[in-house]
Amino acid sequence: MAKKRGLPTTSYTVLGLLSLGDEMSGYEIRKWARNMRFFYWSPAQSQVYLELDRLHERGLVTAREVPQEGKPDKKLYRINHEGRAELQRWLAAGHTDPVVMKHSVLLKLYFGHMGDHETLTRLLTEYVAEVRTQQGELAVVQEFMENEPGFEYPALAAEWGYRHLETDAQMAQELIDRLSSSPGEEA
Amino acid sequence: MAKKRGLPTTSYTVLGLLSLGDEMSGYEIRKWARNMRFFYWSPAQSQVYLELDRLHERGLVTAREVPQEGKPDKKLYRINHEGRAELQRWLAAGHTDPVVMKHSVLLKLYFGHMGDHETLTRLLTEYVAEVRTQQGELAVVQEFMENEPGFEYPALAAEWGYRHLETDAQMAQELIDRLSSSPGEEA
C-alpha cells in the first residue's frame, strides 16, 4: 500500500491559501481559489468545504465558529504549526506530480482532419479571444499582487501563467494565418 | 438536466484515435494515447477498455474478435459512420471545454514563501531537466508524423505542444537565474 505519500493536491492548494492569509472562511477561500485557475484548476465550491473538513480532521488547521444572523454560521479556519510543517514537507519533497494539460482546443486541432477549414478557423479565433479575456483577468490579479507584501511568489507564478496564455494566443493566431494562406493544404 | 451534451472528452480522444487509423485493439490505442499526454492527459489502461466498451454500446464503433493463442482474445475496433458523424459534431460544436492546467510546479512556486531558496532552485532545475526530456520524446513523435500522410493536423498540435514545453523550460530557467542573482530578495 502506501499509494500516496500525503494529501491530494487540492488539499495543499487550500492549505497554501490559508498560509498566505490569516483567518479565512470557506467562502473566502473559494473566491481566492478561483484565481488559481491560471496555475492549477480551481475546485468546485463543495470541494473546498470538504477539503477544509479534511484538513481539520488531520489537525492541520484550527477552526472557530462565528455566529451569523440570517446566514449559516461562519467557520473561520487558520493554518497551525502542523499545517505549515506539512506544506513545507510537500514543497521540499523529491516527488512533484506530473504536469497535466487538458487542452480541448489542442485536442480538437489534433483531430482537425475530421472538420473543415472554416470550423477550425472559428475554433481558433474564438480561442484567441478567450485567451485575451483571460489575460485581462489575470492582469487584474497581478496588479493586486504587485502592491501586496508577501505576494512575491504568487506574482512570479502569475507571470509564468501569463506567459502560458501568451504562447497559446500566439500559436493559435499563427495557425489561423497559416490555414488562411493555404486554403487546401494544411501542412 | 441535460448536463452534458455528449460523451466525456476521453471518449472523443479514443474515437479520434480510431479515426486516424484503421482497425485497432485496445492495447494499440493505449500505446497511441500515451503520446497524447503532450496535448491532453492520457487515460489509464483500464480506462481505454472502458471507453471502447462505451463507444461500442453507443454504436459508434464496430468490434471484431480475433482469437489469440496464449493471450486473451484480441478485439479489433473500427470507427463507423455514426462515429465519424459524432466526432464531426463534437469538433464543430459551439462549446469547447475550458483548458485545464494542473501544473504542480507552478503551484509549488505559488507557495514558495514556505520553502527556502535552495528547495525552489532544486525544484525548478529538476523541472527544466524533465521538460528537456519530454521535448526529446515529443521530437521522436514529431519525426514520425512528418513523414506520415494524414498526420498534418497531429503535427500542428505537436508543434504547439512543443512550444508549451519550451515556454516552461525558458520560464523555469529564467526564474532560476533571477533567484540566484538575488539571494535574499525574490521580487
Place this chain on the structure above:
DNA sequence: GCCAGCATGTAAGGAGTTACATGATTAT
C-alpha cells in the same frame, strides 16, 4: 421585483486511478 453576494452543507453519481489476475513469447 429580481439578481448578486454572503454562507454552508448534503446526496448522487461520473470519471478516472491503482492494483490485481492471467499467461505465452521474445529480447537482454
Place this chain on the structure above:
DNA sequence: ATAATCATGTAACTCCTTACATGCTGGC
C-alpha cells in the same frame, strides 16, 4: 533469470462535480 511486450478485464476506491436546500441583505 528476468524483464518487457502482448492482451484484456474486474474490484475497490478517490476525487471531484452537479444539483439542490436554505435564507437574509443590499443594489438596480
